[in-house]
Amino acid sequence: MIGLIIGALVIASKGTNPFTAYKALIMGAFGSSYALSETLVTATPLIIISAGLIMVFNMKFWNIGAYGQYIMGAIFSSFFALNSAPTTSPFLLLTMMSIAGIIGGALWALIPALLKLVWEVNEVVTTLLLNYVALFVLKYFMYGPWRDPASHGFPLSKMFSPNAQLPIILNHTRIHFGIVFGIIIVLVIYVIIKKTRFGYENRVIGENNIAANYAGINIFKNTLIAMAVSGGIAGLAGMTQISGVIHMLQLEINPNYGYTAIIVAWLAALNPIAVLVIAILIGGIEAGGYHIQMIMHVPFGIVGVIESSILFALLGGEIFKTYRIDFRRRR
Amino acid sequence: MTDIVVALRKITKTFPGIKANDGVDFELRKGEIHTLLGENGAGKSTLMNIIDGIYQPDSGEIEINGKKVHIKSPSDAMKNGIGMIHQHFMLVDSLTVLENVLLGLTSAGFYVDKKKVAAKITAISDRYNLGIDPFTKIWQLSVGEQQRVEVIKTLFRGAQILILDEPTAVLAPQEVEETFKIYRQMVQEGKSIIFISHKLNEIMDISDRITVLRKGKAIGTVDKDKTSEKDLAKMMVGREILFRLERGPLNRGEKILQVENVKALNDKGLTALNGITFDIYGGEIFGLAGIAGNGQKILSDVIAGLRKSISGSVYIDGKDLTNANPKEIFEQGLSYVPPDRLKVGLVPNLSSSDNAVLRHYNREPISRNTFINYTEVENYTDHLIKNYDIKVPRKDAPVKFLSGGNMQKLLLAREISEKPKLLVVVHPTRGLDIGAMEFIRTVLLRERDNGVAILLISEDLDEIFMISDRIGVIHDGRILDIVDIEQAKVERIGLLMAGLDEKSTQ
Numbered sequence: 001m002i003g004l005i006i007g008a009l010v011i012a013s014k015g016t017n018p019f020t021a022y023k024a025l026i027m028g029a030f031g032s033s034y035a036l037s038e039t040l041v042t043a044t045p046l047i048i049i050s051a052g053l054i055m056v057f058n059m060k061f062w063n064i065g066a067y068g069q070y071i072m073g074a075i076f077s078s079f080f081a082l083n084s085a086p087t088t089s090p091f092l093l094l095t096m097m098s099i100a101g102i103i104g105g106a107l108w109a110l111i112p113a114l115l116k117l118v119w120e121v122n123e124v125v126t127t128l129l130l131n132y133v134a135l136f137v138l139k140y141f142m143y144g145p146w147r148d149p150a151s152h153g154f155p156l157s158k159m160f161s162p163n164a165q166l167p168i169i170l171n172h173t174r175i176h177f178g179i180v181f182g183i184i185i186v187l188v189i190y191v192i193i194k195k196t197r198f199g200y201e202n203r204v205i206g207e208n209n210i211a212a213n214y215a216g217i218n219i220f221k222n223t224l225i226a227m228a229v230s231g232g233i234a235g236l237a238g239m240t241q242i243s244g245v246i247h248m249l250q251l252e253i254n255p256n257y258g259y260t261a262i263i264v265a266w267l268a269a270l271n272p273i274a275v276l277v278i279a280i281l282i283g284g285i286e287a288g289g290y291h292i293q294m295i296m297h298v299p300f301g302i303v304g305v306i307e308s309s310i311l312f313a314l315l316g317g318e319i320f321k322t323y324r325i326d327f328r329r330r331r
Numbered sequence: 332m333t334d335i336v337v338a339l340r341k342i343t344k345t346f347p348g349i350k351a352n353d354g355v356d357f358e359l360r361k362g363e364i365h366t367l368l369g370e371n372g373a374g375k376s377t378l379m380n381i382i383d384g385i386y387q388p389d390s391g392e393i394e395i396n397g398k399k400v401h402i403k404s405p406s407d408a409m410k411n412g413i414g415m416i417h418q419h420f421m422l423v424d425s426l427t428v429l430e431n432v433l434l435g436l437t438s439a440g441f442y443v444d445k446k447k448v449a450a451k452i453t454a455i456s457d458r459y460n461l462g463i464d465p466f467t468k469i470w471q472l473s474v475g476e477q478q479r480v481e482v483i484k485t486l487f488r489g490a491q492i493l494i495l496d497e498p499t500a501v502l503a504p505q506e507v508e509e510t511f512k513i514y515r516q517m518v519q520e521g522k523s524i525i526f527i528s529h530k531l532n533e534i535m536d537i538s539d540r541i542t543v544l545r546k547g548k549a550i551g552t553v554d555k556d557k558t559s560e561k562d563l564a565k566m567m568v569g570r571e572i573l574f575r576l577e578r579g580p581l582n583r584g585e586k587i588l589q590v591e592n593v594k595a596l597n598d599k600g601l602t603a604l605n606g607i608t609f610d611i612y613g614g615e616i617f618g619l620a621g622i623a624g625n626g627q628k629i630l631s632d633v634i635a636g637l638r639k640s641i642s643g644s645v646y647i648d649g650k651d652l653t654n655a656n657p658k659e660i661f662e663q664g665l666s667y668v669p670p671d672r673l674k675v676g677l678v679p680n681l682s683s684s685d686n687a688v689l690r691h692y693n694r695e696p697i698s699r700n701t702f703i704n705y706t707e708v709e710n711y712t713d714h715l716i717k718n719y720d721i722k723v724p725r726k727d728a729p730v731k732f733l734s735g736g737n738m739q740k741l742l743l744a745r746e747i748s749e750k751p752k753l754l755v756v757v758h759p760t761r762g763l764d765i766g767a768m769e770f771i772r773t774v775l776l777r778e779r780d781n782g783v784a785i786l787l788i789s790e791d792l793d794e795i796f797m798i799s800d801r802i803g804v805i806h807d808g809r810i811l812d813i814v815d816i817e818q819a820k821v822e823r824i825g826l827l828m829a830g831l832d833e834k835s836t837q
Contacts, residue, residue, distance in 0.1 A: 196701045200692055203685070208678040214637060214669070215689045216658025
């Protein structure tokens with residue numbers, strides 16, 4: 001709510017009526033079947049990545065690296081997409097690409113996990129920095145070996161053949177099979193963190209390392225597994241995006257979803273089921289943001305302002321929930 | 332009377348449930364080292380915090396140089412020329428010595444002439460031979476050097492009266508000698524020092540006069556030349572005959588715990604256990620008495636597998652578990668109530684139920700294969716809450732919101748429900764109210780009658796006498812003696828706790 005007000009102030013400062021802008025934003029997000037489908041397309045990677053992040057946020061391991069894990073997932077899966085015969089069965093090829101995407105993201109995520117476990121390097125720093133490394137790896141392939149000779153120098157790969165594209169599940173939209181992955185992952189993560197031993201152990205690790213050790217929990221193994229799962233899921237999101245939406249590997253594959261997903265995970269209070277709702281709302285703001293940019297000439301950056309204001313409002317509200325301001329003067 | 336720089340008159344300070352200082356009189360003369368001696372909880376720290384302005388006394392007066400003063404804060408104390416050096420240093424690791432000295436110095440103003448300050452620091456350092464370079468970063472210094480930085484900090488602010496809270500506890504023996512030299516030189520130059528310690532040999536080495544506190548009261552002040560370590564130890568512990576709780580006859584079972592010549596290091600890499608040997612049989616309570624910091628915590632951690640020993644061995648029920656991991660040891664029948672409830676035993680931010688099953692969340696019926704059955708978790712928690720009369724307003728609220736007594740009950744309930752062969756409890760009643768204390772002691776005695784071997788580590792001598800069957804005394808990483816409760820005399824245990832063994836000193 002406060003986030004929306006701040007957003008309104010910024011819009012107003014650009015001389016546009018914020019109410020019309022918000023109305024347009026809502027129309028752009030949910031106002032038509034096309035808008036709605038675009039919202040769901042945007043929400044898909046958010047759902048997948050957020051669910052994976054909750055896995056490690058649940059143990060207070062701050063993975064800020066979904067951005068890089070997403071890129072690595074996209075690169076790994078592209079290898080199969082670009083190097084398979086167009087006659088390979090789509091099911092086989094897509095399975096290979098999914099597995100490759102998961103492995104790519106997982107390997108990328110294991111680096112900071114190991115650095116933290118062995119040398120106690122802060123994971124926020126390492127995951128964040130590895131994002132930039134991943135971007136450079138992507139640039140290497142795009143300007144190097146995987147550039148399509150027919151692209152006239154643009155950093156684009158060849159178009160994926162149809163057997164390397166995730167099927168569209170609703171005709172005349174761009175909604176692809178990835179959203180099914182998203183829903184399955186959300187449910188699985190929910191069960192893992194709320195119902196299993198593994199989830200319980202991770203909660204203990206996150207809160208109190210010493211007590212975890214005392215209870216005989218294998219901190220090393222659990223952290224590695226959780227981080228591999230988290231990164232693997234982000235990698236899978238990268239795969240679904242290039243296979244389901246973009247249909248090629250290119251420089252602009254929207255890895256920023258990796259950051260937006262952090263906001264989604266927190267707004268959902270780290271509850272995987274709530275992620276479904278929140279991701280669609282945030283997806284709506286993003287999709288609607290493109291819409292108002294086109295019809296009202298409000299810059300797309302306003303979406304970032306609204307999202308981050310909402311997150312700030314949420315974190316601020318959390319403080320008020322935990323502590324009360326005492327207006328009595330101290331004596 | 333002009334040479335009395337600090338005088339405390341009838342200082343009383345009450346905390347909820349405890350009288351920390353009860354009409355304490357204390358005088359510090361100019362140019363003397365005056366030691367405050369007493370057991371843990373005797374009220375030494377409270378008294379010093381009052382002089383330093385951290386606490387306000389409920390009643391009583393403070394005079395500095397003959398003038399009545401109200402010290403409202405540590406900076407107030409500084410203005411009166413009093414500087415306190417805490418046991419835990421108040422230094423910022425990543426800053427230099429110079430920056431640390433300047434921190435909180437209100438008189439420094441906006442612009443600081445670093446060269447001038449550095450010169451002054453070097454001057455102080457040279458005068459007392461401290462060997463501190465103002466541009467070194469704190470983290471590069473040893474613990475002993477950091478302490479000297481604290482000394483510089485207080486001297487820089489013009490302190491004439493220094494309060495040293497157990498400065499030697501963190502030092503190696505050779506460092507202690509050097510430090511004492513510095514103190515002697517300081518008093519020669521007219522400064523006065525209040526020294527807090529419970530190491531009798533050091534006290535006899537450095538003090539001019541000694542004031543003994545016991546249970547919040549000043550027992551007496553003596554000149555060093557007119558006393559002995561033995562007299563001091565008596566003054567420190569001397570007390571009425573301790574009563575023992577009702578219990579059944581001793582029914583000794585098998586040998587459960589066997590500790591052989593165990594040596595271990597503390598976090599700073601100094602020897603903390605120096606060849607510990609003892610054993611405990613089923614159905615008895617072995618009370619390990621000792622003053623804080625003599626290796627008790629290290630010993631319990633070694634037994635529970637939370638710390639590695641460097642030599643020696645630990646057997647539980649005949650099985651060699653030296654340096655095994657905590658889980659293996661737990662499965663062999665050890666339950667452990669650690670000294671640090673919220674750090675080791677419980678997970679503060681998780682709910683009471685989550686904490687209740689911390690030990691056996693991976694066993695049926697609470698967990699089947701990989702899944703945890705949270706209905707069973709609730710049932711189990713309810714069962715503990717009922718049987719141990721734990722007051723838990725909401726089972727799903729973080730356990731940190733429980734009172735200390737209820738936390739301890741939950742922890743003890745969880746550990747005992749494991750049907751241990753060996754129960755190690757460290758300071759089980761520290762900080763609890765009388766009711767909870769009694770409850771916990773009764774539970775321990777009941778477990779003893781059920782045949783459990785119990786190692787009770789406590790700084791509370793009353794508690795040890797109340798429920799133990801045998802008493803061992805630990806001092807400086809060694810067990811000095813082990814006696815049956817019938818033969819145990821409080822005076823002798825007290826002397827042993829202070830490190831005086833008549834067999835060796837005479």
